[in-house]
Amino acid sequence: MKVLVTDNVAREGVAILEREPDIEVEVRDTPGEEELAAVIGEYDALIVRSATKVTARVIENAQRLKVIARAGVGVDNIDVDAATRKGIMVVNAPNGNTVAATEHTMAMMLALARNIPQANTRLKAGVWDRQSFVGVELRGKTLGIIGLGRIGSGVARRARAMEMRVLAYDPYIREEQAASLGVELVALETLLRQSDFITVHIPLTKESRHLLNERAFGMMKDGVRIVNCARGGVIDEEALYRALVSGKVAGAALDVFEVEPAVGNPLFQLDNVIVTPHLGASTREAQAGVAADVAAEVLAALRGEVVRNAVNIPAIDPGTLARLRPYLELAEKLGRFQAQVLTGRTQKVEVVYSGEIAREDVTLVTTAVLKGLLDPILQAKVNFVNAPLVAKERGIQVVQVKEDREETGWASLITVRTHTSDGEHMVGGTLFYGNEPRIVLIDGYRVDTIPSGHMLVIPHTDKPRIIGRVGTLLGQQDINIAFMQVGRKVIGGRAIMVLSVDSPVPEETLAEIAKGDGIFDVKQVKL
Numbered sequence: 001m002k003v004l005v006t007d008n009v010a011r012e013g014v015a016i017l018e019r020e021p022d023i024e025v026e027v028r029d030t031p032g033e034e035e036l037a038a039v040i041g042e043y044d045a046l047i048v049r050s051a052t053k054v055t056a057r058v059i060e061n062a063q064r065l066k067v068i069a070r071a072g073v074g075v076d077n078i079d080v081d082a083a084t085r086k087g088i089m090v091v092n093a094p095n096g097n098t099v100a101a102t103e104h105t106m107a108m109m110l111a112l113a114r115n116i117p118q119a120n121t122r123l124k125a126g127v128w129d130r131q132s133f134v135g136v137e138l139r140g141k142t143l144g145i146i147g148l149g150r151i152g153s154g155v156a157r158r159a160r161a162m163e164m165r166v167l168a169y170d171p172y173i174r175e176e177q178a179a180s181l182g183v184e185l186v187a188l189e190t191l192l193r194q195s196d197f198i199t200v201h202i203p204l205t206k207e208s209r210h211l212l213n214e215r216a217f218g219m220m221k222d223g224v225r226i227v228n229c230a231r232g233g234v235i236d237e238e239a240l241y242r243a244l245v246s247g248k249v250a251g252a253a254l255d256v257f258e259v260e261p262a263v264g265n266p267l268f269q270l271d272n273v274i275v276t277p278h279l280g281a282s283t284r285e286a287q288a289g290v291a292a293d294v295a296a297e298v299l300a301a302l303r304g305e306v307v308r309n310a311v312n313i314p315a316i317d318p319g320t321l322a323r324l325r326p327y328l329e330l331a332e333k334l335g336r337f338q339a340q341v342l343t344g345r346t347q348k349v350e351v352v353y354s355g356e357i358a359r360e361d362v363t364l365v366t367t368a369v370l371k372g373l374l375d376p377i378l379q380a381k382v383n384f385v386n387a388p389l390v391a392k393e394r395g396i397q398v399v400q401v402k403e404d405r406e407e408t409g410w411a412s413l414i415t416v417r418t419h420t421s422d423g424e425h426m427v428g429g430t431l432f433y434g435n436e437p438r439i440v441l442i443d444g445y446r447v448d449t450i451p452s453g454h455m456l457v458i459p460h461t462d463k464p465r466i467i468g469r470v471g472t473l474l475g476q477q478d479i480n481i482a483f484m485q486v487g488r489k490v491i492g493g494r495a496i497m498v499l500s501v502d503s504p505v506p507e508e509t510l511a512e513i514a515k516g517d518g519i520f521d522v523k524q525v526k527l
Helices: 012-016 031-040 058-059 082-085 100-112 114-122 148-163 175-180 187-193 215-220 237-246 284-301 317-339 363-373 386-395 466-476 507-514
Strands: 002-005 026-027 045-048 066-069 089-091 140-147 165-169 197-199 224-228 249-255 273-275 348-354 397-403 410-419 423-432 435-442 446-449 452-460 482-487 494-500 522-527
Touching: 002 012, 012 026, 012 284, 026 165, 026 249, 031 058, 045 284, 058 082, 066 284, 082 089, 082 482, 089 284, 100 114, 100 148, 100 197, 100 224, 100 249, 100 273, 100 284, 140 148, 148 165, 165 187, 187 215, 197 435, 215 237, 317 363, 317 410, 317 423, 317 435, 317 522, 348 363, 363 386, 363 397, 363 410, 386 397, 410 435, 446 482, 446 494, 452 466, 452 507, 466 482, 466 494, 466 507
Parallel strands: 002 026, 002 045, 045 066, 066 089, 140 165, 140 197, 197 224, 224 249, 249 273, 348 397
Antiparallel strands: 348 410, 410 423, 423 435, 435 446, 452 494, 452 522, 482 494
16 A cells, blocks of 8 residues: 655654555655646555645545545645545544644743744844833733634643633533633633633634634724634734734734745734744644654554544544444444345435443444445445445435433344335344344344354245255255344244355345245345
């Protein structure tokens, strides 16, 4: 497998990949769109920082690509939607540069409060000027943090240590979580009106673009100071320029810009603006950390394992992943089983979780069901990345239900009910001995079947000479039966037979079995 690494990603990450015998690593400088689109078809993985633009055109040419990794947090240089549609995983390293970005924010805030860069420049020019650079203290000031994620929370802790009052706007954070940091959660307008310093820690999205605009600056205190070490574009730079010139904003410290590399930006002409060239994550420790993190994620993706930090599939922490991993295998096999026994057009998939599994975040498990269900019947590649999107595009309704009760005999049970134009089909599974997948229900009949290898599923009437005839027909083809299960509800009623066989059953033999008296159907399943 070939991995392309660009943008001077730290050597620590490259070395992890190079140690793998089946991985070939190529390192390039930052390629343009034309160059990258021309060569990307050769690679199974791509690792970038912020400079390489992974556009829809590049992704369209990526015939082998399984994963795009961003050695950092923001992925606005990657067309995530295009990657998702093509089933390409996009991963990042959300934790590796948290401390670096947090400390850079504090450094920028202190430099802004005490005019350090301006004083440094003046003194080095031979001018001893103390009067022009009288600053302000952070103690007793109100800091407004927009976005209380990992970095925002880190800034809050440090600001509290410097005796600042901290307000935060983040609609996705609970009150208790903010309170534990000593932070007051407030509306955005309240934050804008009350803060002496405002720092931004949110991604750039359609909703957050130009969040700090002309109207927002109008709400702020006179003499407010602005810090942005998050993403360019969250602040309307033209509006900020006017606010700085008018004195409404006393100063700004900016590490990111709407257009990067930023050269000749009008803000650079203002003495009350401090700038750095996107250095928030630029520490030796952070670069080594994020490179190692994404290298590990790329290896997991190439090995077909579930990764922890994919931005286009549900994120999952290591502890939860360890508990759910056996269920992911089970869920995919339940979906794959359904795909091979269904008839008619699939309209709705209902996944019901009962017992202990219902207490977990099962979003990824439901995705595994969809992956198993759709992959065998579609020509397009279906994986953990695009399975929900593929289902939606085909008009399949997906319903996830949790029942916090234990079904008789099973501590946990996953039931997949698939509604098609021909009716409803159901299969249920659980884990035996902690991690061994078993199918225990088929259309309401209790069975005990290991979902692997070649299987036959035969609904029939519960009466003599049915099972014997099936065994004889298979024996005539020298097909060995590994095990057999029969599920029934009443004597003489409808029943279901499940056989595991050591080799595929020819179509003509399946047709001969289906002719038998009392046989309703025969389906061959490969798991």
